[in-house]
Amino acid sequence: MRPxxxxxxxxxxxxxxxxxxxxxxxxxxxxxLQRVQAAAFSPGQALLSPVHVLDLEAQGYIKPHVDSIKFCxxxxxxxxxxxPSIMRLVHTQEPGEWLELLLEPGSLYILRDSARYDFTHExxxxxxxxxxxxxxxxxxxxxxxxxxxxxxxxxxEPGQPPLAC
Numbered sequence: 001m002r003p004x005x006x007x008x009x010x011x012x013x014x015x016x017x018x019x020x021x022x023x024x025x026x027x028x029x030x031x032x033l034q035r036v037q038a039a040a041f042s043p044g045q046a047l048l049s050p051v052h053v054l055d056l057e058a059q060g061y062i063k064p065h066v067d068s069i070k071f072c073x074x075x076x077x078x079x080x081x082x083x084p085s086i087m088r089l090v091h092t093q094e095p096g097e098w099l100e101l102l103l104e105p106g107s108l109y110i111l112r113d114s115a116r117y118d119f120t121h122e123x124x125x126x127x128x129x130x131x132x133x134x135x136x137x138x139x140x141x142x143x144x145x146x147x148x149x150x151x152x153x154x155x156x157e158p159g160q161p162p163l164a165c
Contacts, residue, residue, distance in 0.1 A: 016060025023050035036146055040077035040110045045148055052145040064120035073148035075112040081105055083139035086129050089119040102131045
């Protein structure tokens with residue numbers, strides 16, 4: 001995987017990772033990505049291309065953040081692979097409102113609208129990775145992420161990315 005650059009981040013949200021963006025997929029992978037698209041996005045909703053692939057090492061983690069509106073729109077859909085992990089969502093204005101999701105390998109999470117904009121999301125470190133009282137050992141995790149276009153961007157416009165998935 002090659003790293004992708006999106007400008008400087010003040011404080012990195014992701015630790016212990018590699019990432020890339022991928023446009024070309026095998027026929028079998030395209031079929032899976034089409035299922036993700038059908039489940040997560042409205043018909044005709046414009047998607048970013050290429051698809052984002054995040055490879056998080058066993059000791060890696062993702063700090064709480066809300067994805068920038070510069071890079072994605074109202075829907076983010078991630079296919080979790082290889083290892084179970086815990087995703088925590090915390091309301092940005094009401095920190096007492098939170099939930100944790102157990103992301104098993106092969107699971108799909110979808111953050112849209114309020115879940116996308118009003119909650120931070122994070123992937124817990126291995127030592128913090130509990131679901132209820134049950135420890136969830138984390139190994140290497142890969143996520144394949146499809147995102148809608150940011151507000152005001154459309155496919156086919158000069159300088160705009162093509163449709164994805």
